[in-house]
Amino acid sequence: MAEIAVASHPIDAVLRRDRLPHIWCPGCGIGAVMACYARAILESGIPLDKHICVSGIGCSARVPGYMNLDTYHTTHGRAIPFATGLKLVNPELQVTVFSGDGDLFAIGGNHFIHAARRNIDINVFCVNNFNYGMTGGQAGPTTPMGSFTTTTPYGNVEPPFNLAALAAACGAVFVARWTALHVRQAQEAMQRAMQKKGFAFVEIVAPCPVSFGKSNDIGEGVDEMWMYRKQCVVNDDADVTKIDVTMGKEAELVVGNFLDIERPAYMGYGKEVLGEA
Amino acid sequence: MAEALLRRPLDGATVHIPRGQVFIIPDRCKGCDFCIDFCPRDVLVESQTTNTKGYHYPVVAPGKDGECANCQFCTIICPEYAIYTEEAQDSPEANPPLAEVSQ
Ligand SMILES: Cc1ncc(C[n+]2csc(CCOP(=O)(O)OP(=O)(O)O)c2C)c(N)n1
Ligand code: SF4
Ligand code: SF4
Ligand code: SF4
Ligand SMILES: [Mg+2]
Numbered sequence: 001m002a003e004i005a006v007a008s009h010p011i012d013a014v015l016r017r018d019r020l021p022h023i024w025c026p027g028c029g030i031g032a033v034m035a036c037y038a039r040a041i042l043e044s045g046i047p048l049d050k051h052i053c054v055s056g057i058g059c060s061a062r063v064p065g066y067m068n069l070d071t072y073h074t075t076h077g078r079a080i081p082f083a084t085g086l087k088l089v090n091p092e093l094q095v096t097v098f099s100g101d102g103d104l105f106a107i108g109g110n111h112f113i114h115a116a117r118r119n120i121d122i123n124v125f126c127v128n129n130f131n132y133g134m135t136g137g138q139a140g141p142t143t144p145m146g147s148f149t150t151t152t153p154y155g156n157v158e159p160p161f162n163l164a165a166l167a168a169a170c171g172a173v174f175v176a177r178w179t180a181l182h183v184r185q186a187q188e189a190m191q192r193a194m195q196k197k198g199f200a201f202v203e204i205v206a207p208c209p210v211s212f213g214k215s216n217d218i219g220e221g222v223d224e225m226w227m228y229r230k231q232c233v234v235n236d237d238a239d240v241t242k243i244d245v246t247m248g249k250e251a252e253l254v255v256g257n258f259l260d261i262e263r264p265a266y267m268g269y270g271k272e273v274l275g276e277a
Numbered sequence: 278m279a280e281a282l283l284r285r286p287l288d289g290a291t292v293h294i295p296r297g298q299v300f301i302i303p304d305r306c307k308g309c310d311f312c313i314d315f316c317p318r319d320v321l322v323e324s325q326t327t328n329t330k331g332y333h334y335p336v337v338a339p340g341k342d343g344e345c346a347n348c349q350f351c352t353i354i355c356p357e358y359a360i361y362t363e364e365a366q367d368s369p370e371a372n373p374p375l376a377e378v379s380q
């Protein structure tokens with residue numbers, strides 16, 4: 001049974017086929033993470049016309065352009081306020097923000113912390129590739145200390161955010177971290193996020209070989225995937241404050257579904273205080 | 278012989294090993310090797326020829342026909358949606374129960 005050449009893929013059902021192949025580099029992890037999102041949508045039981053995908057700017061933020069849904073590619077950092085407006089106006093929608101570490105935590109950081117604090121009922125899926133891939137590999141808020149980027153030629157001296165701890169501290173009700181290799185687990189976490197009432201955050205660590213892997217002696221995308229295979233430890237019960245991602249050659253990279261709690265979502269407060277419209 | 282008998286699963290006469298048929302969309306592939314490296318059965322290798330963009334896409338390795346377990350990891354790890362598998366449409370003769378295989 002040799003392979004058979006064909007022209008389409010089962011996942012095309014939820015993609016804009018005419019736009020493929022996508023723009024991402026060989027070995028980039030974003031495509032695999034987008035497929036997790038696409039499968040989560042297909043498995044969610046929620047009709048396609050209720051799913052909305054919103055992004056800011058960056059390589060990761062190109063995802064809405066390939067999803068065959070109602071999608072919005074907003075300005076840099078502003079995906080969360082845009083998504084918040086959509087959700088408040090039409091609470092029936094399943095609103096997902098899909099964007100990168102720089103977009104969500106540098107220019108968009110303030111929106112993230114306040115949406116989590118308010119417990120806005122949206123999903124935020126962040127591809128964390130430790131740099132601003134799209135603009136040539138600058139350091140950002142998740143760049144590990146010591147890492148080489150175009151703006152840290154002597155090694156990064158700033159401590160990065162631990163995104164899982166940040167989300168939990170700000171009030172998210174669901175917090176998970178997986179990698180582009182953990183495609184089944186990432187899909188499942190995304191489905192759980194969709195079911196969750198409130199602010200649900202899934203970080204997906206992914207290779208950016210062009211702007212991060214090569215300059216940090218990791219190598220190609222597949223080499224970073226092997227790093228995940230060897231160094232990831234699954235621990236749902238991990239203390240989120242102690243699971244920084246260092247990308248060290250021997251360091252553990254802790255992944256899991258760390259937090260799943262109940263807390264009134266923003267719309268709930270609205271009804272208590274304001275009554276039915 | 279005795280060892281072979283001991284190692285035979287109790288339900289070996291009824292359980293079929295799942296088998297997959299590999300489908301490829303050659304021109305979508307960017308040659309990242311994710312599917313090749315992480316296939317648990319080492320079914321895939323890079324093609325000898327290249328696609329229209331110059332990448333070596335995956336093909337079933339020589340001698341690996343029938344080895345795909347249809348686990349679909351290649352399907353879900355491919356960042357280009359360029360490979361997938363489906364359960365092979367084998368006749369029962371071509372996909373015998375384990376008990377027969379080990380005779
Ligand atoms: C207001 C504004 N400032 C700066 C930029 C330049 N810019 C484009 S993408 C980007 C960073 C994207 O990083 P990230 O979100 O991590 O996405 P990645 O490309 O790594 O997936 C920046 C700074 C911009 N487009 N708009
Ligand atoms: S620059 Fe990095 S993040 Fe952007 S497409 Fe290329 S590998 Fe992916
Ligand atoms: S389905 Fe599994 S066994 Fe078959 S080729 Fe893909 S990864 Fe390998
Ligand atoms: S995972 Fe996809 S893009 Fe990568 S080598 Fe395999 S078929 Fe090609
Ligand atoms: Mg980034």
